[in-house]
Amino acid sequence: MxxxxxxxxxxxxxxxxxxxxxxxxxxxxxxxxxxxxxxxxxxxxxxxxxxxxxxxxxxxxxxxxxxxxxxxxxxxxxxxxxxxxxxxxxxxxxxxxxxxxxxxxxxxxxxxxxxxxxxxxxxxxxxxxxxxxxxxxxxxxxxxxxxxxxxxxxxxxxxxxxxxxxxxxxxxxxxxxxxxxxxxxxxxxxxxxxxxxxxxxxxxDMGGLLLLVLWIGALQLMLDLGHEQDWLNSPFIVVLALTALVGLIIFTIWELTERHPVVNIHIFRYRSFTISVLALAFGFGAFFGSIVLIPQWVQINLGYTATWAGYLTATMGFGSLLMSPIVAKLATKYDPRALASFGLGMLGCVTLMRAFWTTEADFFALALPQILQGFAVPFFFIPLSSMALSAVLPQEMASAAGLMNFLRTMAGAIGASLAVTIWDDHAKLSRSEMVGTLHVDDVQATLIQKGVSSEGALGYISSLVDKEALTLSANHVFLILAAVFIFAALIIWLCPKPKIGASGSEHVH
The missing domain is CATH 1.20.1250.20 (MFS general substrate transporter like domains)
Structure with a gap:
C-alpha cells in the first residue's frame, strides 16, 4: 500500500x-x-x-x-x-x-x-x-x-x-x-x-439482523430503565437481561457459522484489533461515566445551573483540541501502545484527583481535572483507533470501524448507567452510616441556641447529610473509574508491537 x-x-x-x-x-x-x-x-x-x-x-x-x-x-x-x-x-x-x-x-x-x-x-x-x-x-x-x-x-x-x-x-x-x-x-x-x-x-442475513435488533434493544432498554425499576428486583428487568444475554450468545454462534454474516465477528481474530478495542471500550466507558456524573453532582450539590455545569464540562475541550494534532504526529514516530498507556494512566490519575472533591470545592478545583483530562483524552483515543484499524485487511476496514464504534458506544451507555446507579446506591449507604454516627440532638440544640427553629434545624441537618452523602458516593464512583482506567492502561501491552506508521495492509497478528 x-x-x-x-x-x-x-x-x-x-x-x-x-x-x-x-x-x-x-x-x-x-x-x-x-x-x-x-x-x-x-x-x-x-x-x-x-x-x-x-x-x-x-x-x-x-x-x-x-x-x-x-x-x-x-x-x-x-x-x-x-x-x-x-x-x-x-x-x-x-x-x-x-x-x-x-x-x-x-x-x-x-x-x-x-x-x-x-x-x-x-x-x-x-x-x-x-x-x-x-x-x-x-x-x-x-x-x-x-x-x-x-x-x-x-x-x-x-x-x-x-x-x-x-x-x-x-x-x-x-x-x-x-x-x-x-x-x-x-x-x-x-x-x-x-x-x-x-x-x-x-x-x-435476516436471522442475524433480527437477533442483533433483539439483544441490543433488550440490553439498551435494561440499561435505561434498570435504575428506575431497581434493577434485578424487577421481573421486567430480569426478562430484559436474560433476553440480552441469550440473544447475544445465539447471535454470536449464528454469525460465526453464517457464510454472509451481517456483522463480521471474524475480525476479532486479529489480537491487535481485539485488545485495542477492549482497552478503548473500558477507557470510553469510564470516561463517559464521569462526564455524565459530574454535571449532575455539581447541579444537585453545588447549586450550579445547567449552563454552568455545561461550561465546567467544556473546559476539557481546550486540551483535546490542542493535543489531537500533536498526538496524531507523535503516533507516527512512537510506539502507539506507550502513547495510549500514558493517556489512560493520566486519565486514571485525573479521576483519582476527583475522588477527593468536597462540597466546598470552587470552580477552579473542579475545572483543573477537567482541563488535564482534555490533554489526556487524545493520547488514548487516537493511538487505539489507529492500532485497531491498521491491524485489519483494507476490505475489512468498514466492518472493523463499525464494530469498534459499536463497542465504544455500548461501553459509554453501560458506563453511564453503572456510574449513576453506584452513585445513587452508595449515597443511601453513606447517609445511613452518617446518621448512625451523628449526634443529631446536640447539633439541633446548638442551632436552636443560634435562633433557628426546631424544624428549620432538622431540615438544615438533613440537607447537609444529603449533600455529604452524595459527595462521598461520587468520590467512591471516581475511585472505581480510576481503577478501570489503570486496568485499560495495562492491558494495551498485551498487543503485539505494531510497526510505527503501519498502514491498513501491514498486518499485526
Whole structure:
C-alpha cells in the first residue's frame, strides 16, 4: 500500500476539504447523542409528558444507532461506502427536520429512531473513508482530526442544547443539523465519488439482523430503565437481561457459522484489533461515566445551573483540541501502545484527583481535572483507533470501524448507567452510616441556641447529610473509574508491537 495513488484529484486542498467534510459529518452525529440531554425538561414541558418518558428521546436514538453501527460493514460491501455515507447523511437530515416539527412524543421518538438508523453508519464510514483517502504515513493525522470531533461532540452537546433550548426553543436543536447535513452531502457527492469501495451482491442475513435488533434493544432498554425499576428486583428487568444475554450468545454462534454474516465477528481474530478495542471500550466507558456524573453532582450539590455545569464540562475541550494534532504526529514516530498507556494512566490519575472533591470545592478545583483530562483524552483515543484499524485487511476496514464504534458506544451507555446507579446506591449507604454516627440532638440544640427553629434545624441537618452523602458516593464512583482506567492502561501491552506508521495492509497478528 506504499504505492499509494490519490483517488481522483484528491490531494492538497481538495483532500483537506474532503477530510473536513468527513469529520464534520461525524461531529454532527456525535453531537446529537448528547444535545437532547439538557433539553429533556423543555421537551417534556412542551409535549406534556413525564420526565421518565422524556428520556425516550435520548434512548430511542441510542438504540437505533447501536443497531445500525455494526451493520456498516455489510452495507458498505453491498452498496459501496461512499454511497451509503451520502444516503445516510440525507436520511439523517430529513429525520432531523421531522424531529424539529414533532408535535407529540410518539412522533418525536419515531423520528429520533429514524435519525439513529441513518446516523449509525456515518460514524464508522467517516472513519473508514478518512483512512482510505489519506496515504499510510498521514493516516494517524487523519485519525487525529476524526477523534477530535468524536471527543468534542459529546462535550459541546449539552452546552449547545442548553443555550438553544433556553434562548430559542428545543425544536432548534434538530434544525441546526439541516445546513450541516445538506452541505456535507453535496460536498461528499462532489469530492468522494472516486474513493468509492468495491461492491458485491451480498445476501441479507435476516436471522442475524433480527437477533442483533433483539439483544441490543433488550440490553439498551435494561440499561435505561434498570435504575428506575431497581434493577434485578424487577421481573421486567430480569426478562430484559436474560433476553440480552441469550440473544447475544445465539447471535454470536449464528454469525460465526453464517457464510454472509451481517456483522463480521471474524475480525476479532486479529489480537491487535481485539485488545485495542477492549482497552478503548473500558477507557470510553469510564470516561463517559464521569462526564455524565459530574454535571449532575455539581447541579444537585453545588447549586450550579445547567449552563454552568455545561461550561465546567467544556473546559476539557481546550486540551483535546490542542493535543489531537500533536498526538496524531507523535503516533507516527512512537510506539502507539506507550502513547495510549500514558493517556489512560493520566486519565486514571485525573479521576483519582476527583475522588477527593468536597462540597466546598470552587470552580477552579473542579475545572483543573477537567482541563488535564482534555490533554489526556487524545493520547488514548487516537493511538487505539489507529492500532485497531491498521491491524485489519483494507476490505475489512468498514466492518472493523463499525464494530469498534459499536463497542465504544455500548461501553459509554453501560458506563453511564453503572456510574449513576453506584452513585445513587452508595449515597443511601453513606447517609445511613452518617446518621448512625451523628449526634443529631446536640447539633439541633446548638442551632436552636443560634435562633433557628426546631424544624428549620432538622431540615438544615438533613440537607447537609444529603449533600455529604452524595459527595462521598461520587468520590467512591471516581475511585472505581480510576481503577478501570489503570486496568485499560495495562492491558494495551498485551498487543503485539505494531510497526510505527503501519498502514491498513501491514498486518499485526
Amino acid at each position: 506504499n504505492n499509494y495513488v490519490p483517488y481522483g484529484d484528491l490531494k492538497g486542498g481538495r483532500l483537506m476539504l474532503a477530510a473536513f467534510v468527513l469529520a464534520l459529518a461525524n461531529f454532527m452525529v456525535v453531537l446529537d447523542m448528547t444535545i437532547a440531554n439538557v433539553s429533556v425538561p423543555h421537551i417534556t414541558g412542551s409535549l406534556a409528558v413525564s420526565s421518565s418518558q422524556g428520556t425516550w428521546v435520548i434512548t430511542s436514538y441510542a438504540v437505533a444507532e447501536a443497531i445500525c453501527v455494526p451493520l456498516t460493514g455489510w452495507l458498505a460491501g453491498r452498496f459501496g461506502g461512499v454511497r451509503v455515507f451520502i444516503f445516510s447523511l440525507i436520511g439523517f437530515t430529513v429525520f432531523s427536520i421531522f424531529c424539529g416539527l414533532s408535535t407529540s412524543l410518539e412522533m418525536l421518538v419515531f423520528c429520533r429512531i429514524g435519525q439513529g438508523l441513518f446516523g449509525g453508519p456515518i460514524m464508522p464510514l467517516s472513519q473508514m473513508l478518512l483512512m482510505r483517502i489519506f496515504p499510510p504515513e498521514k493516516q494517524s493525522q487523519a485519525m487525529g482530526m476524526w477523534a477530535m470531533t468524536t471527543v468534542v461532540g459529546p462535550i459541546l452537546g449539552p452546552i449547545l442544547g442548553g443555550a438553544i433550548s433556553d434562548n430559542l426553543s428545543w425544536h432548534w436543536i434538530f434544525f441546526i443539523n439541516i445546513p450541516v447535513g445538506i452541505g456535507c452531502a453535496i460536498a461528499a457527492m462532489r469530492l468522494l465519488k472516486p474513493a468509492e469501495t468495491a461492491t458485491t451482491k451480498l445476501k441479507i
